[in-house]
Amino acid sequence: MSLLSETERQFESYGAKTRSALIGGAALAVLAAGWLFWLEPLTEEIEAAQSRAARLQSRIAAVNLRALNRELARVKKQNLELRETLQKADAARRFLQSRASRLDFIWFDQKRFLDMLDKVLRRSVTLGLRIDLFESRPAAEAISPLIEKRAHVHIEGAGDYGQILRLLRYIESFRALLKTDSVRIGLDEQGETHFRIDFDSYGAKP
Structure with missing residues (x-):
């Protein structure tokens, strides 16, 4: 007698409720196995995507930070140049006012x-x-x-x-x-x- 025939004979000897429970358990086991088979690669793919997204975000942040630093440096330089220009203009204005006050008699x-x-x-x-x-x-x-x-x-x-x-x-x-x-x-x-x-x-x- 084959193992399959023996398993069928034993299964037939169980009552209806027992057979239903065994069938349900087997179905759940199959479902669980299939779920695990499908979920594990999906989880790995999600983790890989999250890792890629984190690396991309890091790159974007780094690039934006460098660009921002360059822009800040440019604006700071412009402000210094503008301040220097204003100081020179103010000095020239005071000089001209001084000269004008001394030459107003003409x-x-x-x-x-x-x-x-x-x-x-x-x-x-x-x-x-x-x-x-x-x-x-x-x-x-x-x-x-x-x-x-x-x-x-x-x-x-x-x-x-x-x-x-x-x-x-x-x-x-x-x-x-x-x-x-x-x-x-x-x-x-x-x-x-x-x-x-x-x-x-x-x-x-x-």
Whole structure:
């Protein structure tokens, strides 16, 4: 008797419930074996895919980090260059402002000119000089391609000789383009010292 026949005979000798249980168990065993046969390669494939994904993510992160570092370095360099440019521009601005403040006298300003005349008249009174005539008239005479005469001032009066010289030095002390045209000092018949001062005011051409 073959092993298969003996197994069939033994199986037939079991009751219906036992046979059903054995059939169910065998089916589950077959299913489990098939599941394990299919699941194990699938698990390995999933793990391999996860490993590849991790390596790819690592590469992407590394590449992006390098690119980001390069970009940050470029931006930092641009910022430093911009800061240096701004510092140079600010230094140049301060230099030009300083130069402009020192050269502002080359421009003829009517208000500043009238203020100067008022100060000259007040100083004459302070020095005890008698002013008989104080006049100014506009002028427009080119002296050079850049400079032109803008006004002429004429002063006549009398007083102490030393005070007349002090007034003259005061006029020449102004930060302005002034040129003394003529100075005349003399005595009249009564022995009084008279003077005449003529000077011109200049300015850069607008």
